[in-house]
Amino acid sequence: MTSTTLEYALEADGLVQHFARPGREPLHVLDGLDLRVREGEFAAVLGPSGSGKSTLLNILAGLDRPGSGAVRVGGSGSVAYMPQKDLLFPWRTVEDNAILGLEVAGVKKKAAREQVAPLFEEFGLAGFEHSYPAQLSGGMRQRAALLRTVAMNRPVLLLDEPFGALDALTRTQLHLWLAETRQRHGWTIVLVTHDIREAVILADSVHVLSPRPARVTHRLEIDLPLPRTADTFALPEFARLERELLVALGTLG
Numbered sequence: 001m002t003s004t005t006l007e008y009a010l011e012a013d014g015l016v017q018h019f020a021r022p023g024r025e026p027l028h029v030l031d032g033l034d035l036r037v038r039e040g041e042f043a044a045v046l047g048p049s050g051s052g053k054s055t056l057l058n059i060l061a062g063l064d065r066p067g068s069g070a071v072r073v074g075g076s077g078s079v080a081y082m083p084q085k086d087l088l089f090p091w092r093t094v095e096d097n098a099i100l101g102l103e104v105a106g107v108k109k110k111a112a113r114e115q116v117a118p119l120f121e122e123f124g125l126a127g128f129e130h131s132y133p134a135q136l137s138g139g140m141r142q143r144a145a146l147l148r149t150v151a152m153n154r155p156v157l158l159l160d161e162p163f164g165a166l167d168a169l170t171r172t173q174l175h176l177w178l179a180e181t182r183q184r185h186g187w188t189i190v191l192v193t194h195d196i197r198e199a200v201i202l203a204d205s206v207h208v209l210s211p212r213p214a215r216v217t218h219r220l221e222i223d224l225p226l227p228r229t230a231d232t233f234a235l236p237e238f239a240r241l242e243r244e245l246l247v248a249l250g251t252l253g
């Protein structure tokens, strides 16, 4: 991964990935995948289960190297990554979980606590700073994990199905909350999901993956008006985009 002045906040070109399998031919997971995300853009990567979404994010995060292809991140060249199984440490308070990434980056505990303090209110966690993860609801835990990711103050956020394990009502509440919060902050986000509604309510652009080996088969601009609210779900344009994505995924004829 290199850092330079780029036209895009994040560029991935021709990503190819194979995984070795004992006694069988390698599993071909990514097949020349391209992705371009502008600064301040919310890009959703939508694909069926097993299509290679986590593989893609691991490469974008710099945790894995692609077999071929390249990733470039603008600004400082670094990203903040919230993996799918982003476990909060049960023995740390919400506050101490929130500062974990900063501590790992070398920030002193006191300074890290001061840095994250203003975020608790906005993330609906004010008053729970000294609670332990087991004392939070599922939605609050995901917000705490997201707070920890955002606290890293990196130019690009990578989110791997952050709401996948939540019940439908909590998930919708978090969608509306994130839609508002990210607009206020202007974050650049790549979110992978297999939830079409999630992609449409949140994103500026949706990048549809083919089944494995994955490439981007469609890129759809989501030009629904901002701010996105509960009323957005009722727009005819929302239903039209949902249907278009069902077709792009091959779910409808």
Ligand SMILES: Nc1ncnc2c1ncn2[C@@H]1O[C@H](COP(=O)(O)OP(=O)(O)OP(=O)(O)O)[C@@H](O)[C@H]1O
Pocket: 019, 020, 027, 029, 047, 048, 049, 050, 051, 052, 053, 054, 055, 056, 194
């Ligand atoms: N390190 C690895 N070694 C071998 N195979 C792997 C490895 N990582 C992923 N795979 C395989 O690559 C394929 C794609 O996995 P990946 O987790 O990227 O898919 P996904 O789209 O994120 O799936 P889901 O939506 O179900 O989480 C799967 O078949 C998986 O078994």
